[in-house]
Amino acid sequence: MPYRHVLIVVLVPIIMGFGFVISKPAMEFFPPILLNGLRWSLSGLIMFWFFPFPKKYFKQIFFIALIGCTIQYSLTYSGLKIVDASSATLFVQAEVPFGLLVAFLILGEKPSIRNIIGVIIAFIGIYILTGDPKLEGKLIGVILLLLGAFTWAFAQVLAKPISQKMNALTLTAWIGVFAGPQSILASTLIEGNPIEFIMSANLMAWIIMLYLALIMNVLGYSLWYFVLGKYPVNFVMPGLLLLPVAGLLTAVLLLGETLTFYNLLGGSVVIVGVALILINKRSTN
Numbered sequence: 001m002p003y004r005h006v007l008i009v010v011l012v013p014i015i016m017g018f019g020f021v022i023s024k025p026a027m028e029f030f031p032p033i034l035l036n037g038l039r040w041s042l043s044g045l046i047m048f049w050f051f052p053f054p055k056k057y058f059k060q061i062f063f064i065a066l067i068g069c070t071i072q073y074s075l076t077y078s079g080l081k082i083v084d085a086s087s088a089t090l091f092v093q094a095e096v097p098f099g100l101l102v103a104f105l106i107l108g109e110k111p112s113i114r115n116i117i118g119v120i121i122a123f124i125g126i127y128i129l130t131g132d133p134k135l136e137g138k139l140i141g142v143i144l145l146l147l148g149a150f151t152w153a154f155a156q157v158l159a160k161p162i163s164q165k166m167n168a169l170t171l172t173a174w175i176g177v178f179a180g181p182q183s184i185l186a187s188t189l190i191e192g193n194p195i196e197f198i199m200s201a202n203l204m205a206w207i208i209m210l211y212l213a214l215i216m217n218v219l220g221y222s223l224w225y226f227v228l229g230k231y232p233v234n235f236v237m238p239g240l241l242l243l244p245v246a247g248l249l250t251a252v253l254l255l256g257e258t259l260t261f262y263n264l265l266g267g268s269v270v271i272v273g274v275a276l277i278l279i280n281k282r283s284t285n
Helices: 003-026 032-050 055-082 085-107 113-130 139-163 168-190 194-200 203-228 233-255 261-283
Strands: none
Touching (some): 003 085, 003 203, 032 168, 055 168, 085 139, 113 233, 139 168, 139 203, 168 203
């Protein structure tokens, strides 16, 4: 694996971890499903002008958008609204074992022994990172986050075949075109009139929205689908274990959450697990 691709595998979870955490304060103005719909609508509107409509892959992109963006982020953001950002960042890491399992069952991608060991080490770190979460009365939020993690992992397996055939930017653009209206429709039915929320949002909420649409969606997902199209799912998925580290740092520095000894120790163990996986993979390619 070239060093620039290793850099992408590392950069993507940092972009996503930061964006995931800063989504929480934006929910003071935008409800979860609407927040997701607006970010994908904006990125889709910006990008689709530059990429032709992929008629051949219409159905695949529609369902990838529905499962991997509309349903997944609706579940995940709804969970994030209930659970604190630090805990939520950790729970979404369930997407890693879910991804490995689904890739094995559907694509036949068998993880190596060192891959499995690295994931186990990383999960030990995640367990330590959890520390003493105050999640009493927030079981629904935890369940939503775990369901979102499974949905995301399943969608990545669906996206892999098409990501090998399409330009990453084209795929990201048209996922946004579909996911945006899907989510806004769902928000209207579940959360109420979106116009009221849009009109009441302040400047900071819109700045966060721009980051989610331009940096997290356009840049982050384009890079993600680029490496996903070049390497097995069980190769790139474990790199997302860096997401909780980026998310925790963002929660501490921007949201004022407290970083404990358990967070520091667990974060270090997570990085060791990820490094073991990436070094092993790079040495075998």
